[in-house]
Amino acid sequence: MRAYGAVLSANFRTLLQYRAAAIAGFTTQIFWGFIRVMIFEAFFRSSTAAQPMTVDEMVTYIWLGQAFIMLLPWNVDRELHNLIRSGQVGYELLRPVDLYNLWLSRALAFRTAPTLLRAVPLLTLALLFFGMGLPESPEAGLAFALSMVGALLISCSFTTLVNVTMMWTISGQGAANMAGIAVTIFTGMVVPIPFFPEWAQTVMEVLPFRGIVDTPYRLYLGHIPASETLFHLGHQLAWTVVLVLAGRWVLSRGLRRLVVQGG
Amino acid sequence: MSQIVVEDLVKTFRIAERSPGIWGALRGVARRRYRTVSALDGVSFEIEPGELVGYIGPNGAGKSTTVKVISGILVPDSGRCEILGRVPWRERIAHVRSIGVVFGQRTQLWWDLPVIESFELLREIYSVPPGEYRRTLDELVSVLDLEALLDVPVRQLSLGQRMRCDLAAALLHRPSILFLDEPTIGLDAVSKLVFRDFIKGFNRERGVTVILTTHDMDDIEALCTRVMVIGEGRILSDGTLEGLRESIAPERRLIVDLEEPDAPVADAEATVMRREGHRVHLSFDPRRTPPADLIARIASNHPVRDLFVESPPIEEIIARMYDEQRR
Numbered sequence: 001m002r003a004y005g006a007v008l009s010a011n012f013r014t015l016l017q018y019r020a021a022a023i024a025g026f027t028t029q030i031f032w033g034f035i036r037v038m039i040f041e042a043f044f045r046s047s048t049a050a051q052p053m054t055v056d057e058m059v060t061y062i063w064l065g066q067a068f069i070m071l072l073p074w075n076v077d078r079e080l081h082n083l084i085r086s087g088q089v090g091y092e093l094l095r096p097v098d099l100y101n102l103w104l105s106r107a108l109a110f111r112t113a114p115t116l117l118r119a120v121p122l123l124t125l126a127l128l129f130f131g132m133g134l135p136e137s138p139e140a141g142l143a144f145a146l147s148m149v150g151a152l153l154i155s156c157s158f159t160t161l162v163n164v165t166m167m168w169t170i171s172g173q174g175a176a177n178m179a180g181i182a183v184t185i186f187t188g189m190v191v192p193i194p195f196f197p198e199w200a201q202t203v204m205e206v207l208p209f210r211g212i213v214d215t216p217y218r219l220y221l222g223h224i225p226a227s228e229t230l231f232h233l234g235h236q237l238a239w240t241v242v243l244v245l246a247g248r249w250v251l252s253r254g255l256r257r258l259v260v261q262g263g
Numbered sequence: 264m265s266q267i268v269v270e271d272l273v274k275t276f277r278i279a280e281r282s283p284g285i286w287g288a289l290r291g292v293a294r295r296r297y298r299t300v301s302a303l304d305g306v307s308f309e310i311e312p313g314e315l316v317g318y319i320g321p322n323g324a325g326k327s328t329t330v331k332v333i334s335g336i337l338v339p340d341s342g343r344c345e346i347l348g349r350v351p352w353r354e355r356i357a358h359v360r361s362i363g364v365v366f367g368q369r370t371q372l373w374w375d376l377p378v379i380e381s382f383e384l385l386r387e388i389y390s391v392p393p394g395e396y397r398r399t400l401d402e403l404v405s406v407l408d409l410e411a412l413l414d415v416p417v418r419q420l421s422l423g424q425r426m427r428c429d430l431a432a433a434l435l436h437r438p439s440i441l442f443l444d445e446p447t448i449g450l451d452a453v454s455k456l457v458f459r460d461f462i463k464g465f466n467r468e469r470g471v472t473v474i475l476t477t478h479d480m481d482d483i484e485a486l487c488t489r490v491m492v493i494g495e496g497r498i499l500s501d502g503t504l505e506g507l508r509e510s511i512a513p514e515r516r517l518i519v520d521l522e523e524p525d526a527p528v529a530d531a532e533a534t535v536m537r538r539e540g541h542r543v544h545l546s547f548d549p550r551r552t553p554p555a556d557l558i559a560r561i562a563s564n565h566p567v568r569d570l571f572v573e574s575p576p577i578e579e580i581i582a583r584m585y586d587e588q589r590r
Contacts, residue, residue: 006387014375088369090336095388096360 003097004105011109022117025070029122033066033130052194057221060133063126064217065189070114071151072189072212073159074180076166077110084166099255100248103163107156136222143229147216150236154211157243158183164247167254188214194223208239265309266440266472267333272342274303274328302328303339304496312439313470315462317487319477321585325496326476330444333474334364346440360389363433363441367448370429372417378428379413382435389436396435403431406461423454430461434471441465443475447482459485480577492581494588504577511584512575517545517557522566530560541568 040058044051053061080103083089092099126132135141158179165175184190186209193204193214204210215232218224224232277297303325310316320326331337333344335351335358344351351358364371372381386396404410407427412420420428426446433441443462447455463486466473475486483490483504490507492500500507517533524540533547547557554572561567 003388003390006384010373010376010380010384013380014373017375090331091366091369091371093336093355094334094359094364094371096356097388098356 004101007102008105008109011106012113015109015113016117018114019117022114025114026118026122029066029069029118030125033063033126036062036066037130053192053221053223056131056133057223058192059131060221061192061217063122063130063132064220065213067119067122067126068115068148068151068213069189070118071111071155072183072187073111073155073162074183076176077106077159077163080106080163081166089167093255100160100244100251103251104156104160104244104247107159107163108152111152111155111159133221135220137226139226140220140222143226144216144220146229147211147219147232147236150233150240151212151216153240154208154236154243157240157247158208161243161247161250164251164254167251183209183212186210187212188217192218194218208236208243211236211239266312266347267308267310267474268343268345269309269329269333270307270343272303272306272329272332272339272344273301274325274332274337274339276300276302301496303332303342306342306493306496306498308491308498308501310472310474312472313466314489315466315473315475315487317475317477317483317490318493319480319483319490319581320493320499324493326493327444329493330364330442330474330476334362334442335359360436361439363436363438365426365429365433365441365443365446367426367443367445370417370425371432372425372428374418375416377414377416378409378420381417381428381432382413385432385435391436395437399435399437400431403434406464407431407457422449423451423457426450426454426458430458434465438471440472440474443473443477445477446475447477447479455479455481462486480581484577492584494585499584499588507584508574508577508580512580513548513550514546514575515549515554516573516575517547517554517561518571518573519543519545519561519565519567520569522568526565528561528565530557530564533557 037059040062041055044055044058083092092102095102123132127134135144162175162179186204186207188204188210193201193210196204204214211232215224215236219226219229219232276299278300279297306325306329318326318329328337332339333346333351335355338352346358347361349358371385372378373384376384382400385391386393391399404413407430409427409431412424412428415424417425417428430446447458450458459482462473462475465471473486475482477483488503490500490502490504491498492507500510516536519528520541521528521543522541525538528535528543528545530545532552533545535543536546537544545557545561547554558570558572561570
């Protein structure tokens with residue numbers, strides 16, 4: 001267990017070194033944040049029908065999304081991708097550790113380090129100047145914090161699953177692109193889930209992706225009542241278990257293939 | 264029982280073949296054709312604790328495949344392999360704990376982290392007790408002269424410095440077997456000497472078994488008591504360097520510097536191989552012709568400035584062996 005903690009922290013420290021990327025990303029996310037806010041304000045003004053969220057809720061929702069955008073499992077780990085591409089992945093087997101846990105630790109660092117670098121300054125700015133609201137109540141704040149942990153778990157187990165599938169498709173880009181599209185739509189990142197048609201909402205509420213954006217942000221807004229927190233945490237954890245088991249299964253198949261075919 | 268037992272290892276790879284051009288690519292999508300390449304074709308050997316074995320062969324002969332099988336990365340098609348009584352690929356985690364591996368072409372250190380942090384990380388990964396880690400580290404730091412490198416990120420190290428750090432990294436968990444895969448590739452002369460001294464000392468003092476693959480015959484001459492030669496997936500020869508020399512290239516060379524350039528030189532029991540002005544290269548068989556007799560004859564028949572006897576260089580012996588194999 002300590003070994004994985006050490007790997008996590010080493011990767012985390014490595015990623016914290018990429019400050020230039022963080023600053024560039026930070027500026028881009030502020031820019032896109034404003035564009036998204038403007039689009040939704042125009043949308044709200046042009047329609048008189050009752051909307052599932054208020055403008056203020058929407059603004060807060062957007063800035064949360066901008067702050068935690070790096071938590072979305074929309075890209076693959078370049079370094080791991082290169083290891084697999086060059087066949088060097090075999091050498092990972094020289095370490096006396098479980099490969100799935102090792103890669104999950106990598107994914108945890110890969111998601112948390114850039115998120116931390118961006119989220120703290122962006123949330124500060126958004127709360128002070130960009131019209132972002134505080135959690136609806138202290139309970140909502142707590143529910144949000146807990147469900148962000150769940151969001152991290154889903155995101156990382158999903159990232160690891162996508163990473164593992166790279167052992168089949170050498171380019172890895174195909175799986176990553178499909179995952180990217182699924183993630184941006186089904187999480188509720190682009191358009192919040194309550195804006196979708198009834199039938200689509202039913203599907204999206206079952207899928208794991210909502211647990212990364214929709215669940216925590218709407219808990220923050222009080223749009224999902226804090227009393228339902230346990231149910232939603234259960235949803236997140238159940239999907240994490242499924243994704244971990246799927247990742248482990250795919251990895252063991254991939255390794256068998258690797259060791260049979262050669263490195 | 265031996266520390267390393269390898270018996271009749273066979274490993275074939277299936278390689279997807281594609282005809283050239285667009286049509287070839289399209290056909291490849293519909294129906295793949297495979298070609299079977301045999302990497303190991305019945306490899307057997309045993310290694311005792313504390314041996315320092317050179318494992319050599321031309322590119323593509325099966326060296327790396329063997330190293331991958333015995334380090335637990337690759338599963339062979341058939342054959343037996345037991346290292347410290349364990350089958351590497353069945354008990355991978357226990358097995359890799361007892362071995363250390365250095366690949367000259369790649370590093371196991373974390374590229375962006377200072378060296379010492381990579382070491383700390385390896386300590387956690389191998390769960391080395393802190394006291395033991397401290398002792399091993401201090402020892403390696405002083406022997407390999409790493410003190411000044413510990414706080415430098417790996418990407419800023421020169422190749423020679425990196426190799427020293429990689430050696431330390433492979434030994435932190437005190438493995439009883441060390442695999443070195445082309446460790447001196449790209450190193451300068453001084454770094455090579457440092458490396459050889461270290462390996463020799465470490466092998467002698469700790470009794471660590473070392474298996475070394477290399478293309479640098481000086482590494483072999485300087486380090487190895489035993490040499491295994493592999494070609495096209497089979498062990499061609501296994502024994503001492505001297506034995507290899509005797510069986511492949513038993514002849515000696517007598518090099519003579521004459522007083523007069525281009526003076527004729529002849530002896531019934533030696534053949535002239537080459538002439539360069541004053542210098543004549545003669546080849547003879549020391550089993551038939553004692554070197555002292557030959558030297559005495561040449562010196563009495565010709566005015567000689569200088570002369571010396573040497574063995575064919577190991578490179579030549581190996582090249583001859585690879586050549587014979589191909590025929």
